[in-house]
Amino acid sequence: MNKKDVIKVIEILKEYYPDATCSLDFETPFQMVVAVMLSAQCTDDRVNKTTPSLFKKYGTPEAICKMKLSELEKIIHPCGFYKNKAKNVKATAEMIVNEFNGVVPNTMEELMKLPGVGRKSANVVMLEAFNSPQGIAVDTHAKRVSNKLGLSKSADPEKIEQDLLKVIPKEYYYDVNHLFVWHGRKTCTARNPKCNECPIAVYCKNK
Numbered sequence: 001m002n003k004k005d006v007i008k009v010i011e012i013l014k015e016y017y018p019d020a021t022c023s024l025d026f027e028t029p030f031q032m033v034v035a036v037m038l039s040a041q042c043t044d045d046r047v048n049k050t051t052p053s054l055f056k057k058y059g060t061p062e063a064i065c066k067m068k069l070s071e072l073e074k075i076i077h078p079c080g081f082y083k084n085k086a087k088n089v090k091a092t093a094e095m096i097v098n099e100f101n102g103v104v105p106n107t108m109e110e111l112m113k114l115p116g117v118g119r120k121s122a123n124v125v126m127l128e129a130f131n132s133p134q135g136i137a138v139d140t141h142a143k144r145v146s147n148k149l150g151l152s153k154s155a156d157p158e159k160i161e162q163d164l165l166k167v168i169p170k171e172y173y174y175d176v177n178h179l180f181v182w183h184g185r186k187t188c189t190a191r192n193p194k195c196n197e198c199p200i201a202v203y204c205k206n207k
Contacts (some may be wrong), residue, residue: 001150001203006167009149009200013179016199017186020178022128025051029104029129030061030096033114034089036121038079050078061102064093088116106130119158123177133173136164141184148188150205 001009014020023044026032031051038047054075058064064072073086092114096104104125105111111122123137136142138157146152152163168176187194195201 001167003167003169005203006151007169007172009203010168010172010175010179012199013183014175017179017182020175020182022124022178023181024048024128026128027055028059029106029125030093031055031059032125032129033092033104033111033117033121034064036124037089037092037116038076038085040085040116040121041081042079047079050076061093061096061104064090065097085116091115092117104129106132108134119161123161127174127177133177136161136168136173136176136180138164139181139184140190141182141188142180144190145180145184145188148204148206149200 024032024035024039025048026035034054035047035051038050054072058067058072058075067090069086069090072090073082076082076085076089079085095114096102100110105113106126106129108119108122108126111117111125112119117125119135120137120139123133123135126135127133127137138146138160143155143157143160146160146164147155151167152160154160154163164176183200187198195204198204
């Protein structure tokens, strides 16, 4: 797909999903980091039901540092993989306090130094917490949409992102990050995709 067609697809999706935004609830960059970490292999809805009780008492890196790991595990248990996630959340809080003076870093390179934060998560934090998209976060929905549109043949999220960045102008990064996820969740679903309702079906390579 050429750049002109990609822009057309984005414009169609913008009109189709005018309310496309981040699905995770947060108030600070640190809360965004934690929410993204908890969302791995877990629905955003489940994360949003879990984080209020966590952030009410432990909404800062300093507070997370002081809490017992067992208590953190108990609170985030509903999000799955809670032992590993708790360990990473605590280690991330400690690194932010000790190496970044309690302030969440605002560059991709520094964010990716945080335990449990990979490129996809860093992309989300840069977009949502700092309103400065540096790339495109490729989750399972964005991956599926990208493959079906023929924008990438890869199954690897980082390779898919690089393929997307070659054809999507930077001014569209903000929109694409939300639109591909929304389209994958609401229309181009993994099971029983609603192809008859799809506003960009004409561009699909897997019809």
